[in-house]
Amino acid sequence: MGVIEVKGIKVYAYHGCLAEEGQIGGHYRVDVSVEGDLTRSERTDKLGDTIDYSRVTAIVVEQMAVRSHLIEHVAARILAALRKEWPSSFRWKVRLEKEHPPIAGAVDSVVYTVEG
Numbered sequence: 001m002g003v004i005e006v007k008g009i010k011v012y013a014y015h016g017c018l019a020e021e022g023q024i025g026g027h028y029r030v031d032v033s034v035e036g037d038l039t040r041s042e043r044t045d046k047l048g049d050t051i052d053y054s055r056v057t058a059i060v061v062e063q064m065a066v067r068s069h070l071i072e073h074v075a076a077r078i079l080a081a082l083r084k085e086w087p088s089s090f091r092w093k094v095r096l097e098k099e100h101p102p103i104a105g106a107v108d109s110v111v112y113t114v115e116g
Contacts, residue, residue, distance in 0.1 A: 002038035006053045007031045011064040015074055018102060022067060027099040029109075030060045032082065036090035051086060059085060071096050075114045083116065092116055 009030040014022050034051050041050035063078045075096040082092050095113045103110075 001035060003033055003035045004051050004053060005031065005033040006056045009057050009060045011061060013064045014067050015069070015071060017069045021102065028064060029097040029099065030078070031095040032056050032060065033093045034090050036088065055085065056082065071098050071110070071112045075112050079114050079116050
């Protein structure tokens, strides 16, 4: 068993319930990890035998470009797209962080994490 982590995927996107968020946008960070049997790639040293983290990043960027009201919805879409790309026994975790959300008070970020 092994774990691949792609951390700190930075995206500027337009998610949120406020109309202004759809116009102004904001900064987001996404972390993705995948756990599973990666022994084949350990032996073969071939990209086709593992999780291509450039493709993981592309999937995150693609899904972040689709506006949603809730970060929960975006994270679930990212997870579904990853599972569709690599339909196997891998265990995925997506952590989506919205930096400086427009809420009362000084808040650095809000985070939603989904696994599957």
